[in-house]
Amino acid sequence: MKGKLNLNFLFALALLATAAVLPLFLQRTSGGKYNMIVLTYAMIWAVAASSLNLVLGYTGQACLAHGAFVGIGAYSIAIMVERVGINYWLALPLTCLLTAFVGFLIGLPSFRTRGPYFAIVTLCFNVIVYATFENWTWLSGGYAGQPITLPAALSGRLARYYFVLAFLVITLLVVRQIVKSIVGASFLSILSNEGLSEAVGISAFRYKLLSFTVSCFFAGLAGALFATASGRVDSSITSYLHSFYVLIYVLIGGVATLAGPVLGAVGLYFLLDRIKGLGEFRYVGFGVLLILIIVFFPRGLVGGLNQLRDWARERRSARSPGEEVAG
Amino acid sequence: MSFFVNQVIIGIQLGSQYMMMALGLTLIFGILDISHFAHGHIYMVGAYLLYIFSVLLGINYWLALPLCMAALALAGVLVERLVYRPLRGTPSINTFIAAIGLLLAIETLVRGIKKDAVRVPVPVDRSVSVLGMSLEVQRIIVILGALVILLLLQWFIQRTRLGIAIEAMAQDREGASLVGINVNRISALTFAIASALAGVAAVLMAPLGSITPEMGNLLILKAFVIVVIGGLGSIKGAIAGGYILGIIEALGVAYISSTYKDVFAFALLIIILAVKPTGLFGERTAS
Amino acid sequence: MSVILEVDGVTKRFGGLVAVNKVDFTVEEGSILGLIGPNGAGKSTLFNLIGGAYRPDEGRIRLDGKDITGWPPHRVAREGIGRTFQTTALFQELPVYLNLAIGYRMKTRSHILDVIFRTPRARREQKEITQRVMEVLAFTGLAEYFDRLAGSIPQEAQKRLAIGIALMGRPRLLLLDEPTGGVGPEETGRIIDLIRKVREAGITVCVIEHKMKMVMGLVDRLVVLNFGVKIAEGPPQEVCSDPAVIEAYLGECIA
Numbered sequence: 001m002k003g004k005l006n007l008n009f010l011f012a013l014a015l016l017a018t019a020a021v022l023p024l025f026l027q028r029t030s031g032g033k034y035n036m037i038v039l040t041y042a043m044i045w046a047v048a049a050s051s052l053n054l055v056l057g058y059t060g061q062a063c064l065a066h067g068a069f070v071g072i073g074a075y076s077i078a079i080m081v082e083r084v085g086i087n088y089w090l091a092l093p094l095t096c097l098l099t100a101f102v103g104f105l106i107g108l109p110s111f112r113t114r115g116p117y118f119a120i121v122t123l124c125f126n127v128i129v130y131a132t133f134e135n136w137t138w139l140s141g142g143y144a145g146q147p148i149t150l151p152a153a154l155s156g157r158l159a160r161y162y163f164v165l166a167f168l169v170i171t172l173l174v175v176r177q178i179v180k181s182i183v184g185a186s187f188l189s190i191l192s193n194e195g196l197s198e199a200v201g202i203s204a205f206r207y208k209l210l211s212f213t214v215s216c217f218f219a220g221l222a223g224a225l226f227a228t229a230s231g232r233v234d235s236s237i238t239s240y241l242h243s244f245y246v247l248i249y250v251l252i253g254g255v256a257t258l259a260g261p262v263l264g265a266v267g268l269y270f271l272l273d274r275i276k277g278l279g280e281f282r283y284v285g286f287g288v289l290l291i292l293i294i295v296f297f298p299r300g301l302v303g304g305l306n307q308l309r310d311w312a313r314e315r316r317s318a319r320s321p322g323e324e325v326a327g
Numbered sequence: 328m329s330f331f332v333n334q335v336i337i338g339i340q341l342g343s344q345y346m347m348m349a350l351g352l353t354l355i356f357g358i359l360d361i362s363h364f365a366h367g368h369i370y371m372v373g374a375y376l377l378y379i380f381s382v383l384l385g386i387n388y389w390l391a392l393p394l395c396m397a398a399l400a401l402a403g404v405l406v407e408r409l410v411y412r413p414l415r416g417t418p419s420i421n422t423f424i425a426a427i428g429l430l431l432a433i434e435t436l437v438r439g440i441k442k443d444a445v446r447v448p449v450p451v452d453r454s455v456s457v458l459g460m461s462l463e464v465q466r467i468i469v470i471l472g473a474l475v476i477l478l479l480l481q482w483f484i485q486r487t488r489l490g491i492a493i494e495a496m497a498q499d500r501e502g503a504s505l506v507g508i509n510v511n512r513i514s515a516l517t518f519a520i521a522s523a524l525a526g527v528a529a530v531l532m533a534p535l536g537s538i539t540p541e542m543g544n545l546l547i548l549k550a551f552v553i554v555v556i557g558g559l560g561s562i563k564g565a566i567a568g569g570y571i572l573g574i575i576e577a578l579g580v581a582y583i584s585s586t587y588k589d590v591f592a593f594a595l596l597i598i599i600l601a602v603k604p605t606g607l608f609g610e611r612t613a614s
Numbered sequence: 615m616s617v618i619l620e621v622d623g624v625t626k627r628f629g630g631l632v633a634v635n636k637v638d639f640t641v642e643e644g645s646i647l648g649l650i651g652p653n654g655a656g657k658s659t660l661f662n663l664i665g666g667a668y669r670p671d672e673g674r675i676r677l678d679g680k681d682i683t684g685w686p687p688h689r690v691a692r693e694g695i696g697r698t699f700q701t702t703a704l705f706q707e708l709p710v711y712l713n714l715a716i717g718y719r720m721k722t723r724s725h726i727l728d729v730i731f732r733t734p735r736a737r738r739e740q741k742e743i744t745q746r747v748m749e750v751l752a753f754t755g756l757a758e759y760f761d762r763l764a765g766s767i768p769q770e771a772q773k774r775l776a777i778g779i780a781l782m783g784r785p786r787l788l789l790l791d792e793p794t795g796g797v798g799p800e801e802t803g804r805i806i807d808l809i810r811k812v813r814e815a816g817i818t819v820c821v822i823e824h825k826m827k828m829v830m831g832l833v834d835r836l837v838v839l840n841f842g843v844k845i846a847e848g849p850p851q852e853v854c855s856d857p858a859v860i861e862a863y864l865g866e867c868i869a
């Protein structure tokens with residue numbers, strides 16, 4: 001277990017180092033600069049995917065409203081900064097809290113349903129949000145959208161890259177703290193066996209709501225970062241299509257793993273950008289891939305690897321009982 | 328007054344479409360426990376098939392109807408065989424996610440081939456006067472067509488052996504397989520029937536609006552709202568719910584706002600589920 | 615001795631079927647009560663009523679004199695009733711130690727901010743959890759399996775783990791639904807020993823059992839259900855010679 005932890009740690013460190021030095025090379029060419037922007041967006045979706053992972057992967061509740069929550073986050077910060085005149089650095093945490101609060105309110109009725117019905121209710125909420133932002137031009141700024149003025153520190157492309165990277169790392173650290181703790185174990189218990197968690201004193205409703213609210217906090221963060229990266233928000237960001245895409249990032253990357261959603265989001269976003277020439281047809285492959293994954297590899301790629309590793313470990317520890325200590 | 332009656336008729340016509348879609352969904356749910364979220368996209372494919380048959384190939388509209396139904400029935404069988412059957416016995420959320428993959432693939436494939444909206448001409452391009460307001464004949468055809476379909480379905484379920492087997496399976500899934508009902512055959516048949524129903528809805532409705540790759544999205548959500556509100560797996564609930572939603576929507580458009588017409592259904596769903604998670608008529612919970 | 619659990623005229627109907635029909639009994643603190651009866655007698659339903667999974671149509675359930683009728687399961691659990699299920703319920707995909715840790719959640723108070731910022735409370739409770747997990751691992755004899763996935767350990771160990779999970783939260787009353795079901799004869803002995811140990815630790819036990827022989831030596835009192843109705847109650851020897859019970863069991867009891 002110790003060895004595995006170290007390996008994971010080294011792997012994470014290597015990834016982080018790569019992400020940190022990559023811009024130094026990308027900065028040099030114009031193609032590289034473009035890729036840096038693509039990577040910035042990819043990391044924003046990685047934040048969104050990690051947030052969905054908390055409620056989908058660990059708690060087992062398939063939320064299909066993350067497009068709406070990312071959208072609400074993006075619009076909140078833009079409107080706060082631009083129209084209300086709140087300082088950007090204050091608007092950022094306020095946005096996350098506001099999105100979390102909206103999530104909490106939506107979670108209250110939605111968690112009276114389960115499984116696919118929870119997914120449908122949240123999708124309905126996303127449709128309402130999307131329709132509202134599409135039609136209510138006073139709120140959304142209509143076709144032109146809502147611009148946002150950034151603080152000077154974030155005016156550069158490179159600065160925004162590191163800014164997003166920093167928040168991705170923070171998000172992952174927080175998610176890690178949660179899932180390694182007794183609270184995270186309680187989330188997992190609901191995913192694994194809701195009846196038994198209730199029988200050991202865990203209120204499934206409360207914990208679902210909790211994981212959903214925290215998840216929305218980070219979806220709001222992703223939205224705020226999106227507004228920051230693009231400098232302008234329009235109603236398309238609230239589309240339920242984003243909910244589907246984020247779902248796919250998590251499922252393909254691997255549910256209930258820290259690295260899965262990040263690799264899924266960055267990898268797929270980057271890949272989609274590479275094959276832009278295919279136009280709409282790219283997403284056909286997306287859909288088919290989703291079906292194949294759910295049929296053959298329901299835990300995603302990283303989950304699949306873990307499955308293999310657990311299996312190997314089971315075989316080993318079946319022979320020699322472990323002497324390590326729990327906790 | 329006549330405006331009101333006219334709106335109600337339009338509501339019934341909208342409801343006919345919803346009802347046919349919700350019936351298919353509720354059959355699939357009640358019999359197979361599958362949340363077939365790509366059903367709206369089957370409808371969309373049906374509308375495009377009508378366009379291909381009647382506009383591109385010049386086939387008569389009334390001949391295109393059975394052609395579309397047959398083609399969609401086949402598509403439904405394929406979907407069941409290729410997507411849902413491998414997932415039988417896994418958590419229902421997996422099936423749902425597969426359905427999302429399916430709808431994404433279908434929608435983007437169609438959009439990739441033809442991005443812009445298309446239209447098919449109305450077969451009977453006339454209006455009649457109802458209480459002084461003019462009403463397109465096609466709307467009346469939709470209403471009557473849906474009624475014919477309802478009667479046919481009724482006959483099928485009550486009078487044929489297969490229909491009775493389906494009914495038995497909807498009542499008690501495990502019991503039915505114990506009495507030796509062939510589950511695979513019933514699954515395929517259920518999908519064929521539900522998809523053919525979507526085909527009827529698509530062919531009847533398509534001439535009244537434009538055909539787009541996205542047209543299935545809102546429709547499937549509304550059909551699901553009806554199924555949940557009407558009680559999962561309940562045929563009566565789907566029929567009543569379909570007409571009720573159609574009328575609410577038509578009146579909402581006329582008297583409240585046409586911009587937010589699509590929001591009524593979903594707001595209604597969230598409110599109803601918050602108050603009564605089992606739906607209005609159902610005993611099975613939405614779980 | 616005081617009464618810890620009081621089941622008072624409890625009835626549960628499923629449609630037309632009366633699964634539990636006006637059942638009363640009480641459980642003395644520190645004792646082991648056996649609940650027996652043929653298949654479909656309503657034993658598991660009765661546990662589900664006490665544990666809060668179902669809400670009774672009639673009657674009251676009291677724990678230490680406190681009315682807990684209709685409480686949701688998680689509140690009942692916090693009030694001090696631990697339970698296992700007939701079809702062994704575990705967090706199958708999670709390791710054994712985590713299964714146990716989850717059972718202790720109700721005794722800890724760290725909330726989400728505590729765990730994110732690793733506050734002193736979170737760290738203290740984490741230690742507490744580890745300590746309690748070690749205790750229960752030792753108590754149930756599961757130490758060798760501690761990092762195996764719960765679904766992958768032997769059937770009999772799974773049964774003990776289910777009891778262990780219920781013990782984590784230090785319940786005062788433990789409901790065991792067929793703890794030896796589907797387990798071979800030698801291994802049954804280990805589970806019986808565990809149940810005795812639980813009682814020695816001062817925990818009151820209610821146990822549903824099919825195997826009459828096993829029950830006889832273990833329990834202080836027996837309650838017999840048949841078709842939802844309590845048909846006999848008393849010390850095991852006495853109940854066994856009751857004609858109504860013999861009839862319900864078709865003589866199985868005497869064997």
Ligand SMILES: Nc1ncnc2c1ncn2[C@@H]1O[C@H](COP(=O)(O)OP(=O)(O)OP(=O)(O)O)[C@@H](O)[C@H]1O
Binds near residue numbers: 652654655656658700
């Ligand atoms: N959720 C339910 N819905 C409908 N009927 C139920 C339900 N749960 C139990 N029953 C019925 O109630 C009766 C009592 O069932 P119960 O499971 O309590 O029996 P039991 O005594 O535990 O039997 P066994 O020894 O087989 O475990 C049975 O006839 C069963 O079919």
Ligand SMILES: [Mg+2]
Binds near residue numbers: 657658659
């Ligand atoms: Mg039982």
